[in-house]
Amino acid sequence: MAIRFIAVLKRKLNSAFYVALRLVNYYPYYTYLQGRGQKINLTPEYELEFTEQERVFLKTCAASYNYFESDYALGHRQKELSLYKLKDVTYLSNTGVIKMGDKLIVESGLSVDRLTRSKAFRDFTVMLPHSYKSGIYTTIQHSHWADNNISLWFIDSLPRAYILAKTVKEPVTLLMWKGAAAYQKQTLEYLLKDHRHITIKYISKHHRIKITNFYLPSFITASFSGYMPPDVSAWLREGVWNSFNIIRTNPKHRIYVSRSKARFRRVVNEQELIPVLEKYGFKIIWSEDYSYKDQLQLFYDAEAIVSPHGAGLTNLLFAENSKVVELHPAKIIKGRYMLLCKGIGFEYTPIIGSPGDDIEDFVVPVAELENWLQSTFPFKL
Template sequence: MATGFIKVLKRKLNSAFYVALRLVNYYPYYDYLHGKGEKVNLTPEYELEFTPEEKAFLKACAASYSYFDADYALGHRQKELSLYKLKDVTFFSNTGVIKMGDKLIVESGMSVDRLTRCKAFRDFTVMWPHSYKNGIYTTIQHSHWADNNISLWFIDSLPRAYILSQTIKEPVTLLMWKGAHPYQKHTMEYVLKDSPHIRIKYISKQHRIRISNFYMPSFVTSSFSGYLPPAVSNWLREGVWNSYDIVRSNPKQRIYISRSKARFRRLLNEPEVIQLLEKYNFRVIWSEDLDYRQQIQTFFDAEAIISPHGAGLTNLLFAEKAQVVEFHQANIIKGRYMLLSKGLEFDYSPIIGTDGDENEDFTIPLEELNKWLNSRYGSF
């Protein structure tokens, strides 16, 4: 009872603070980097090509979400990989977002959509001022969503370290929040081990820091996309494999990733799915039962991966070469891992099920799965 009362009181106090901060124009507007600072381009932009089947799937993704910007059936542009050399910025340690003058910079939050949902717009705890006038600072941090989300870490955040490693030669301090998960610190420190001039400084999340010289790496990915250019994914894969001492001589296996222990997006006819998959020598795994090295090794050893949509599919990045089947609920279809598979040149097949219920739980058509299995491994 007391805990519930405290939660309600906190919500009311937060709401009152937000109203007060809005009245004094605490919330800044946003701006773009065009014409600001020096831009160093590492690679040019280019367009991806899709098959008719891929276009149809991506169009279904956009229709289920009603977001035009991510309708990649209309075309997917891989952005330039760039480093922006900026002067006099304010760094928000809770998000990694920066402000120049009185405006937040869109490119530091990936997109307008993500920036306007970012805590830098509303978090009154980021009050303690600091000033770094000497030296050069940078970050790969990407808002509060990547605090312990492997998808946002390995697809949105860590790839930015590739740009730093390829462009920066002088001493630079990389700012990262000190509460980062051990796997984040481990992978970040390892992929940058050959760049000793990039020093990592772990800081708290309660600061807005004035910085005289700031290098901002662009995001490699786009909103709702998991596509990574091969040069980036190869650099990242090799770094993570080596950091966890992955064994590369194990026999290949077929795996099904179950979400039965998750709180949502579970497969309602999973017993029937598993019964079918076991005929084709698929092994059932629960990612939450494995430590992170075991997850990486399991995916590296997989020649076929089947799973409902979920962040665990980020580990596709660490499969050596795999066929992928992803189950989607009909009313929320996401193309992130199709685009990740595209960049890795993996054979990818979506299977669309029923609409999800209030917990996003759904059923997939067994005949579609059986058809895919027969086409790869023959019929029983």
């Protein structure tokens, strides 16, 4: 009770603090590119087609968010992939966001929602001034969410390197946080290894850099979406498989990814699920027990994957071909990995459990999971 009171008090003090900052105009305002600079389009935009079952699920996801900007049941338009050639920007190395004049550029932060919740908008990080007057610079970095989050790295950040690889011909320096995780550096360097004109420069998070010539690659995915055009996901998948020397001849297996060691969104009745899954040959794994290379190999070899919603499901992107069941608490249902599966052609089934408690721990309907197992694998192992 005392802990909850302290948490509520902290939130209220935080809120009052930021209101005071707004009154003294501390926050920078934001704007859109609106035709500034030269825009190079790599691919046109297009509309995705959904089955009725997919639309129903996406509508359910949006309703759990009070129909925020995630209602893809109304239509999901894959935006054009573009590169913006800009003049005279200020690059904020703690987020990857840029400013033009005194305003933050929304397109550099993915969306207004992401931008206004980022450290570029409301943070006191000490930023040391620098200036790059010669040369051309770029970035794929995406706010502080991508510090060490595989979902935001592989879905939001790294795919932007595809645009650089396909459009940039002249020498360019890519700015990247020097404290990036080893798997981030490894995958970025591997994917760009054949593009010698793109040099990666690792810098600290405390730079506010005035840059004369800056290339801004668009984001490939949209907010709340993991969908990537097949050409992009194929490029990314092959690059990551090769960079980690994934073995492609192992026998296939089936895995259940447990979150019982996580701090939240755990399956309360997991001990009822496990015997059912094991009857159908599923191996129970905890991602925390494996190196990242071994996680990728596990997913590559999986012909079926069952898991509660969580960032670890980003590794679906690196399965060769798999059937996927994602378990959701009913209170907040997210379509990110359904849309990821849509882009790579995997069969996806959501199972929605109880609403979940304050930390999203929830109960999964065992009978519904068993029905899926029986229909998908008629013969038990």
